[in-house]
Amino acid sequence: MSRRRRRQWAVPLLFLAPSLAVMALFSFYPMLHAIGMSFHRWRILGDAQFLGFDNYTMLLQSNQFWVALRNTLLFGLITVPVGVVLALGSALLLNMPLRARGFFRGVIFFPVTVSMVVIALIWSWMFSENYGIVNSALEAVGIEPQNWLAEPTRALAVIMVMSIWKGFGYGMVIYLAGLQTIPETVYEAARLDGASRRQMLWHITIPLLNPTTLFVTVISFIGSFQVFDQVYVMTEGGPGYSTSVLVHLIYELAYVRFRMGVACAAAIILLLITVAFTLIQIRFIRPQTGEGS
Amino acid sequence: MKAVAYILLLVVTAVMLFPFLFMVATACKDEAQLAQPEMLPQGAWHFENFPTAWGKAQFNRYLVNSTAVGLATTLLTLLLASMAGFALSKYRFKGRDVIFLAILSTLMVPQQVTMIPNFLTCSRIGLLDSLTGLVIPVLPLSFGIFLMRQFIRGVPDDLIAAARIDGASDLRIFFQLVMPLCIPALAALGVFTFMASWNGFLWPLIILDTPEKYTLPIGLMRFSQQFSVEQNHLMAVSILITLPVLILFVVFQRAFIRGLTVGGLSDEG
Structure with missing residues (x-):
């Protein structure tokens, strides 16, 4: 009996062991290590020195942190709603029985698969001051050429438009999957009651897609807090740190200024924001979609 | 109604494709054409830009690195994750749910938090500065x-029980039945x-140092910093490294979309 019990333990643990070993070293331990580091003065060389909350207060008092946080939130607050609306709109269009539906879906989704570095380089060149196609087009209709990426507000606007363009195909696909779960009988019943297309859209389709909408919104917000690649390639956070975002700040603190402790404090703040949004997702989404699984 | 839909879709398609067309047109310009405001190259298209640009940095090396890292990451993830998934779903043992919850909880930790430690x-x-370092620490386990x-x-469960009665070992059940x-x-x-x-x-950017170890995105980024004026070459390289993705996407569109949205879909149903 006891040998049988040991066997029940041994086999699954052997199957789990490789994963647990890797995760222990590169997920669980660094998680705790990051929390610990955030309370220490930690440079690459020299001993760590306990600071209490000093790293956090230093961040909260620095202008650069607030600029990065503001840009990050602004990025989310603009790209997420616009992206969700575009995703829903294109999903509704491409759920209709149209010719070449697969092609259109593919075209909208394709940028999701392309490296952000490639996309950021294309857009940088489109918006380049001297030779960019956008300035050429503006000049052709008599508008002064703009220096798009050297002015903070305009640079952020370009980065946001590009990020929406690259990403909304992802939400579209999730919406298309959500649309397949709405039974045709609901629409038939509504049609019998004399509902118009518009009424069916607003009173059936969109409400029944609420869980999908919430899911896409939360996932997109969490992703938006981690925006980095396009900022790094297009502006490097500049001029100055005016287009910096949270992850760029973390990167800069850790690998340009080698202030690992402060960088970890900023990362923990990012973690707290993410966890808050994840909890919202668990709180509101699971109960609604949980029945099916 | 349908006509409106088609018109909208054509507009969207144009907006989605324009940057890529612009990329191709730019890649085929020479230096003089780059300075002209027209989108398409006036006169000859300079297709020789593709081999020239590719040869300006060690892109063959980066391609090999990216492929090796991608394949190793994928195979290891598939193997380790399915082994663990098998243990957590087909065996009962003390602490199973705690282990699963601990694993799940790391899903909400952004990569940027564990990146510094x-x-x-x-x-x-x-x-550091090794291809192994690009694989093991970032397996999406x-x-x-x-x-x-x-x-x-x-x-x-009956299938597994039947195999067990036939004398199959746990390892055999996993590899020949479950997988x-x-x-x-x-x-x-x-x-x-x-x-x-x-x-x-981000992770390769942090840990890579010597050019021989670069992956394609890092190689392209460094190339863009070094040759920022040569937009034609920059775009040519961008096209060449996007091409494999495009081909795979066209051939396996369904699998691709399902794969890339798998996080969302698994939550939805």
Whole structure:
């Protein structure tokens, strides 16, 4: 009996062991290590020195942190709603029985698969001051050429438009999957009651897609807090740190200024924001979609 | 109604494709044409830019690195995650649910949080500036285990019990019974993992130092810093490194979309 019990333990643990070993070293331990580091003065060389909350207060008092946080939130607050609306709109269009539906879906989704570095380089060149196609087009209709990426507000606007363009195909696909779960009988019943297309859209389709909408919104917000690649390639956070975002700040603190402790404090703040949004997702989404699984 | 839909879709298609067309047109210009305001090259198209640009940096090397790192990451993730998913769904043992919850909880930790301690760990065990360092610390295990556990739960217990009565070992049951049944989930997870690795930027940016180790995104970024005026060459290289992705996407569109949205879909249904 006891040998049988040991066997029940041994086999699954052997199957789990490789994963647990890797995760222990590169997920669980660094998680705790990051929390610990955030309370220490930690440079690459020299001993760590306990600071209490000093790293956090230093961040909260620095202008650069607030600029990065503001840009990050602004990025989310603009790209997420616009992206969700575009995703829903294109999903509704491409759920209709149209010719070449697969092609259109593919075209909208394709940028999701392309490296952000490639996309950021294309857009940088489109918006380049001297030779960019956008300035050429503006000049052709008599508008002064703009220096798009050297002015903070305009640079952020370009980065946001590009990020929406690259990403909304992802939400579209999730919406298309959500649309397949709405039974045709609901629409038939509504049609019998004399509902118009518009009424069916607003009173059936969109409400029944609420869980999908919430899911896409939360996932997109969490992703938006981690925006980095396009900022790094297009502006490097500049001029100055005016287009910096949270992850760029973390990167800069850790690998340009080698202030690992402060960088970890900023990362923990990012973690707290993410966890808050994840909890919202668990709180509101699971109960609604949980029945099916 | 349908006419409106088609018009809208054509507009959207134009907006989605324009930057790519612009990229191709720019890649085929020479220096003089770059300075002209027209979008298309006036006069000859300079297709020789493609081999010229590719030869300006060690892009063959970066291609090999990206491929090797992508394949290693994918194979390891598929193997480890399905092993763990199998253990967590088809065995009962004390602490199973705690282990699963601990794994799940790391899903909400952004990579940027563990990145700094992992950098220090890698420097201590000699993984900085190595291809191994691009693989092991960033295996998407928690997500993979979650997905594989959900999928393997659907494999009937009777099937496994029958195999056991026939004398099959646990290892054989896993490799010859469970794994083949998981091919759809493995394909989706594989696409997801490979693309995440292929397009990965921040982690390689941090740990790579010598050009021989660069992956394609890092190589392209460094190339753009070095030759920022040569937009034609920059765009030519961008096209060449996007081409494999485009071909795979066109051929396996369904698997691709399912793979890349697998996180969303698994939550939705």
